Amino acid sequence: xxxxxxxxxxxxxxxxxxxxxxxxxxxxxxxxxxxxxxxxxxxxxxxxxxxxxxxxxxxxxxxxxxxxxxxxxxxxxxxxxxxxxxxxxxxxxxxxxxxxxxxxxxxxxxxxxxxxxxxxxxxxxxxxxxx
Amino acid sequence: xxxxxxxxxxxxxxxxxxxxxxxxxxxxxxxxxxxxxxxxxxxxxxxxxxxxxxxxxxxxxxxxxxxxxxxxxxxxxxxxxxxxxxxxxxxxxxxxxxxxxxxxxxxxxxxxxxxxxxxxxxxxxxxxxxxxxxxxxxxxxxxxxxxxxxxxxxxxxxxxxxxxxxxxxxxxxxxxxxxxxxxxxxxxxxxxxxxxxxxxxxxxxxxxxxxxxxxxxxxxxxxxxxxxxxxxxxxxxxxxxxxxxxxxxxxxxxxxxxxxxxxxxxxxxxxxxxxxxxxxxxxxxxxxxxxxxxxxxxxxxxxxxxxxxxxxxxxxxxxxxxxxxxxxxxxxxxxxxxxxxxxxxxxxxxxxxxxxxxxxxxxxxxxxxxxxxxxxxxxxxxxxxxxxxxxxxxxxxxxxxxxxxxxxxxxxxxxxxxxxxxxxxxxxxxxxxxxxxxxxxxxxxxxx
Numbered sequence: 001x002x003x004x005x006x007x008x009x010x011x012x013x014x015x016x017x018x019x020x021x022x023x024x025x026x027x028x029x030x031x032x033x034x035x036x037x038x039x040x041x042x043x044x045x046x047x048x049x050x051x052x053x054x055x056x057x058x059x060x061x062x063x064x065x066x067x068x069x070x071x072x073x074x075x076x077x078x079x080x081x082x083x084x085x086x087x088x089x090x091x092x093x094x095x096x097x098x099x100x101x102x103x104x105x106x107x108x109x110x111x112x113x114x115x116x117x118x119x120x121x122x123x124x125x126x127x128x129x130x131x
Numbered sequence: 132x133x134x135x136x137x138x139x140x141x142x143x144x145x146x147x148x149x150x151x152x153x154x155x156x157x158x159x160x161x162x163x164x165x166x167x168x169x170x171x172x173x174x175x176x177x178x179x180x181x182x183x184x185x186x187x188x189x190x191x192x193x194x195x196x197x198x199x200x201x202x203x204x205x206x207x208x209x210x211x212x213x214x215x216x217x218x219x220x221x222x223x224x225x226x227x228x229x230x231x232x233x234x235x236x237x238x239x240x241x242x243x244x245x246x247x248x249x250x251x252x253x254x255x256x257x258x259x260x261x262x263x264x265x266x267x268x269x270x271x272x273x274x275x276x277x278x279x280x281x282x283x284x285x286x287x288x289x290x291x292x293x294x295x296x297x298x299x300x301x302x303x304x305x306x307x308x309x310x311x312x313x314x315x316x317x318x319x320x321x322x323x324x325x326x327x328x329x330x331x332x333x334x335x336x337x338x339x340x341x342x343x344x345x346x347x348x349x350x351x352x353x354x355x356x357x358x359x360x361x362x363x364x365x366x367x368x369x370x371x372x373x374x375x376x377x378x379x380x381x382x383x384x385x386x387x388x389x390x391x392x393x394x395x396x397x398x399x400x401x402x403x404x405x406x407x408x409x410x411x412x413x414x415x416x417x418x419x420x421x422x423x424x425x426x427x428x429x430x431x432x433x434x435x436x437x438x439x440x441x442x443x444x445x446x447x448x449x450x451x452x453x454x455x456x457x458x459x460x461x462x463x464x465x466x467x468x469x470x471x472x473x474x475x476x477x478x479x480x481x482x483x484x485x486x487x488x489x490x491x492x493x494x495x496x497x498x499x500x501x502x503x504x505x506x507x508x509x510x511x512x513x514x515x516x517x518x519x520x521x522x523x524x525x526x527x528x529x530x531x532x533x534x535x536x537x538x539x540x541x542x543x544x545x546x547x548x549x550x551x552x553x554x555x556x557x558x559x560x561x562x563x564x565x566x567x568x569x570x571x572x573x574x575x576x577x578x579x
Contacts, residue, residue, distance in 0.1 A: 062421070
């Protein structure tokens with residue numbers, strides 16, 4: 001397993017969050033999630049300006065063997081979606097923390113980091129899953 | 132693949148594992164007032180000999196009348212080879228197996244079917260079939276909502292010529308999911324949509340166009356498709372597969388083509404059989420494929436380069452996606468699809484076109500003959516395919532009853548739909564000129 005980027009926050013649903021300088025939050029799924037799904041063939045994205053609630057469905061990632069929901073880790077409004085995934089969904093497999101980002105959200109409240117996981121905590125979760 | 136039933140021991144072990152006393156106990160959550168302990172007129176049990184006897188007697192009661200009824204299901208000649216091949220042991224199942232790739236022959240049939248149906252409808256992809264034409268409309272409407280997310284109204288507008296039974300079924304299935312079905316205004320002269328009365332701003336998520344229409348007319352599908360797309364609506368075409376050998380396929384309607392086409396597959400080699408089993412077909416443009424319910428079979432090569440067939444779209448089916456599946460359909464109509472595939476293979480494009488032309492010619496002969504009788508005229512003007520609505524000067528029921536006494540099923544009573552005494556008649560290629568002339572003179576006799 002590759003090392004987790006240290007500048008991101010994580011969730012138990014295997015999503016990552018990056019807090020951008022402009023106050024928005026970029027969200028994707030982790031390398032672990034992408035590898036478990038297998039080669040992605042389709043990503044169903046939300047609409048820009050759509051409001052999302054923490055814990056609600058936000059996107060759907062579909063591989064040859066399964067379609068899975070991506071849940072919003074925070075509440076807010078979608079300010080951007082990664083349109084490139086329409087033609088190139090496997091970017092999520094190849095660069096989950098970079099070109100494979102999924103959405104960018106303007107949080108409606110201050111992001112409560114205590115609800116999210118640090119890289120160390122998430123690594124611990126992955127280690128437990130491996131056992 | 133063999134069907135292996137559970138033994139009594141299997142059943143007891145499974146019940147013990149889930150902590151249930153009996154199979155009956157699994158149904159406890161259904162309230163008592165919704166349960167019935169017997170079906171009226173259906174006996175508890177009959178053995179095979181008794182059932183065979185009963186069915187033979189019932190079948191004999193039907194006789195072998197001359198049938199001029201269409202209205203959604205059509206009598207066509209079915210070459211003997213169709214059901215001879217379809218009922219071979221290798222094909223004789225209603226199901227796509229869940230371990231699908233072990234049944235390469237079944238998958239190849241479905242693949243060939245998809246190829247032929249997409250060619251007929253002029254669209255990119257076909258699923259492996261649905262229950263029937265009516266439920267296919269419900270699935271197409273739900274699919275439009277998923278793929279046309281910009282429109283939130285849930286309002287589906289139906290051309291005036293959409294089969295009212297399809298509307299009822301679609302409303303029953305999709306109504307509880309927030310969809311409403313409304314009719315576009317009709318031009319009483321043509322039976323088709325009244326373009327002058329179409330207003331903007333209705334915000335429809337989809338517009339449904341049936342061609343040929345339920346009362347047999349031909350809609351200006353190009354103009355209506357363009358109007359619908361100008362309203363940002365998805366376009367669903369309901370089509371008769373036989374007619375597509377002659378008429379423009381839905382994929383070519385208007386400037387962009389309909390996005391989804393559905394219909395009743397029964398005319399393709401499936402007998403009338405008192406209303407079923409039939410099958411529904413569904414095709415769509417590539418861009419809607421993720422929202423299409425059911426399965427798609429694809430052709431591929433294995434590691435050694437050998438040709439093979441595999442399920443390429445099933446990730447959104449309920450055995451994988453559970454409650455979030457695109458649809459709750461449980462199976463396709465595999466056996467009917469097998470028959471349709473063999474039927475289409477045997478006829479080919481020219482054969483199907485010949486069936487279509489002959490049906491049109493026969494219906495023309497019938498309509499011309501009937502309209503020469505006093506008190507009979509066409510209800511709507513304009514061209515038609517193989518079915519025509521006639522206005523009568525008297526109630527239709529008694530006329531049909533008297534014709535039935537002469538072993539003629541004289542058509543479908545269209546009075547409720549038309550709001551006037553009206554009869555829908557159809558003469559497919561199965562009717563000879565003598566049959567048609569016999570009907571015309573019988574009709575003249577009972578209305579004299």
